Amino acid sequence: MQNINTQIFTLLVAAVLFVWIFKRVGLPPILAYLATGVLAGSHSVGWMTQTHEMDLVAELGIVFLLFSLGLEFSISRLMAMRNIVFGLGSLQVVVTSTVLIVILYCLNFSLLTSFTIGVIMMLSSTAVVVKLLKENGELNKRRGQLAIGVLLLQDIAVVPLLIILPLLAATGSQSISWALAVALTKGAFVCLLLWAIGKWILPKVFNEIALVRTDELFMLTTLLVALFAALLTYSFGLSMALGAFLAGMMLGESHYRHQLEADIRPFRDILMGLFFVTVGMQLNVMYVLNNSLLIIGALVGLLVLKIAVMAISAQLMGERKQDALACAFMLWQMGEFGFVLIALGAQHQLLTNQQVSFLIALGVLSMALTPFLIDKTPFILKRIGVLDRASQAWESEPKSSTLYSDHVIICGFSRVGQTVARFLKPEAIDYIAIESNPILVQEGKAAGEPILFGHVKQKDILKCAGVERARLVIITFTEFEQTQIVIDAIKQVAPEVKILIRTKDDSQLERLKELGVTEVVPETLEASLMLVSHVLSMSGVPMSRIIRRVSTERHNRYQLLQRFFTGEYLDVDEGAHERLEYLHVIALPDKAFAVNKSIAALNLAKRKVSIKALRRQNNEIENPSEHTILLANDILILQGKPRRVERVEHYLFDGIE
Template sequence: MDHGFFVELIVLLATSVFTVWLFKRFKLPAILAYLVAGVIAGPQVLSVITDPKDLVLVAELGIVFLLFSLGLEFSVPKLVAMRQLVFGVGSAQVIITLLIVMLLVVSLNQTWASAFVIGSIFALSSTAVVVKSLNESGLTQTKRGQIAISILLFQDIAVVPFLIAIPLLGAEGEGSMMFAILAALAKGAVVVTILLSAGKWVLPRIFNQVAQVRTDELFVLTAILVTVLAGTLTNFFGLSMALGAFLAGMMLSESQYKHQLEADIRPFRDILMGVFFISVGMALNLSAMITQWPLILSGIALLLLVKTLIIRHLAVLAGETSADGWAAGLMLFQMGEFGFVLVALAQQFDLLSPEISAALLGIGVLSMAVTPFIINQDKQIIAFGGRIFGTTQQDYIEQQEEAEFETNLSEHVIICGFGRVGQTVSRFLKSEAVPYVVLDVDPVRVAEAQAAGENVQYGHARDKAILKAVRVDRAKLVVVTFGDLTKTQTVINNVKALSSNARIMVRTKSDEHMGFILEEGADQVVPEALEGSLMLVSQVLFESGVPMSRVLRRIRKERENRYGQMHGFYQGETTDLAANKRDLLEFIHAINIPPSAFAVGKTLESLKLEERRVEIVGLRRDGKEVSSPEPDTEIKAHDVLVVKGKPRRVERAERYVLTG
């Protein structure tokens, strides 16, 4: 057994863990961390793995799973709903950027094949970095966010023909590029027909049989098998394995197994993609990047200028505001993660020189690194550019705060989210003639509800402009029905910031974050799990002969006490004790007091467990329960002390009671 291999693997993993942790502390993308880890572990620094080709096969699997996940997200209804932006602005951006960059590169005495590769790389942006930054900044549902996501969606589709064309360009050499692309598309059409037919008639039956077995391992294995088989089929036709994986994902995107497949594949995808970017980092030629720094800076400037201007003008032509166009252009100026894939693919077929490849990788790393900063500072950047292009910062702010609708309601209820809970609330409000307005971000659901006469508007309550439009300052109540904690926190903060006197009611699935939400400013939190238990308790008590008036008093008291009797439970074998869950739970734990315990002979009061934020809920002695033990009750050997609190506090309290 080669022990050297395990040493290399351990050092590589340790380097990756440290760099990812460090980059996340500075809120930088994990992709960049993997690239840096590859540089450190590569032959130019530590030489942990002297031959990066050892990782090529694993890295290729990472791309295969990435494309499979992309295919799962490829929703035809979503494309139809956003077709003007996706196929209008998105396609025009990719084609125009590709042509402009190709002409510039050819003018620098590069071949048409190399120019096509570089143009393809520059035409794409980073879906991972942009979408993550949009989510973190709460801009996903704004108009500029929708423009950016629409363009990214078409770019993701455009990756597929690029992956088809580049290997054939390498095979054709200086031959006809158009012929190579047409031949690739023809082969692609055959493969698509075969795979879509299999997806329609064969795969549903296979996954139905697998799902009936109810074995997670078999489901994951089947998903991996389908992905690799599809990739092998496209590879047999001389096309990219990644194309086959994309088609496999697309086949299953409309199936009932989509979300389960996505969840099962994600760990493999993330780890293998990390390996891919590590292999890219190992291939980085640092000395070449240092010598090519003028080319790298020129490339970043070209990206920023060309893509931003193209996206801005295309957005305006599509009827969007100039400010939204500028903002979307700045979001998408960078080179994307698929650019690294195309660089690696082009290197395999000798379409790019080592110097140009190093420069492109440098452009990608630096442009992705500054993207989160640019998205967060877009107001200041647009204000600076406004003096040149005629758009002032005030214009930007005014356009940003415009809403497409406004309501004249007063003393009304604002419902945030129109899922099953929101729809149920609205029906009861309507039956009692209570005025209300609903906010939702699902375009299909909003269109359906508006057609049926519901007072539903498209917009996210995280945007202050939307809250102003629905007159939150005159509202009686704001009801938050979605379960996302971050979004809920933003809504509460925005309602408070707009000086609204409306009461805020939040629906949650459980009581894990109830205290936090109340501290943020919510007036009432309704945990579904506890409310369901209360309804069950009320029925059990009534059926057991307890008068309904007494049952209702108990239920009302429990709610006023913030479900105090319903907190704390005995842990079991299946209790989730993960690090992110552990401090959100409350345990009830029985502590057996042996004769040698520290607490023997001491009173409950003298132990001062309340200072350790642990509550004593009971005491058992000689097999009988001592109801409501007094503070001066003395603990004896063989007593059982029952305490309630957070897991870590209960553990510390038990240690103190036993050992002092």
């Protein structure tokens, strides 16, 4: 046990030092992890012993990576990319494999060995490419989408290969069609099962978990879902990564997507680092030195072949030349699933020990060179004349998706947050709210509000809201300890952004200013100012034009404070609950009583409830007229006291008075 603890501690020290050194010289962390593995492996210093348990834990890094990748791709988005995934991806897989098999067969390898090596070299590294795309902010650019589409098809192709290779070793070329049919049947069944679970079970599970409002429980549930999906596909003899990707894709449809990605990221990054360490440990440095010329020649050949096939295939599919070449430079390396197939081939005597060592060296070196090649892609394309006129556009593309710019971020969307949003909307000021109460998120989204589910203390959630490009961040909750954490997270991501904060009193005013808050609004002072304005007005004291305007604005704001979504509960006493009017969102089903009736015919005025807004096919109508006819699937925003709104909701649905 002492020896294992020492090995792990030494590995962590080496990883920290290598990552720090590589980042200081501008190299990606992936290379640092590979270098750590090379140093720790049995072929070098050899203080780490690679075990089955270590490989399994490292494989979890791939599982979490594919889970987070699935969160980026909803079913609708995948269907929109079907031409890339099933068109370009299939073309790349078939053409690259065929060319490699023919070349190897011409070099006097047996047909069985040629097939095994060809399909191994055909695969690219999802782990390396996706990590680099995320770091460079190119996941949503066209070249990034092309790469992801091809990688998805390659990962799907691994499933039948894991079944076919053992059968090839046992029966030669017999039963291949049967093995392929079995693999595809298993894959289709598991996909259907996970789709059903993701559509009908997981949303309800996360709704209940989110209502508990416990960060640890939400994080544990996220890990459990990813591992459950991975183990489900593994139990059917399929890839664990495939199950994790499908689970992530199902949850990518929900409004919990950003929080799920933020929760899974620390585990994903740490385990991905361990995966690359295990890859580096397999590299035999002496073998590379003794066969350096042969390996360099094979690297150059792999580079030229895969780039040529990928670039030509993409252009045949109608892609721009610069995107086709950029995608080709991303996908030229061997992939992590190739190491799984190498181990499988060695186990079933499809590959000799020398061939295994050669392929491992080729895979590790190609993965190590990929970050450098991707970083230099604009320079290479410019040198060969592809970016003569488009180079400026390439360099000026933003590093991340900019859905919002020069906007306001509202941290917390309860009464205060909603009031702020209502003042911003008429002024055409873009805003986005971040809220951890799932009911408020559902109500807000149903009403068309731009709102994210998540915890504002997490930097990933703030980045999703575009805090780097925001003009102002408003913190609407008053707990000082929580606000300190949020302010620190904001300043780490966007040091220059202005922060406006609400507090109960002015006792922490100086402390908040020291933390970097731009403005502090203490509730007690604001309440005093409002009270003074009303007293002076009711006492008949003459006011200047400025004072009258301030009094009018505050009087309007006071009335608007009565209108808010309640979420699960109100932060007022029971008596006040019944005195306040609030907003409630309902959607009219097809057979509702109110469908095809005018608002006037429903006579909601006598029930003291009003329709403040109506959303129909993404169009919002504020204060709809009495003559408006309600249609099926209309979303109504009702305003009134709680019990009255509840009675009106039943009346609109079934017509019962």
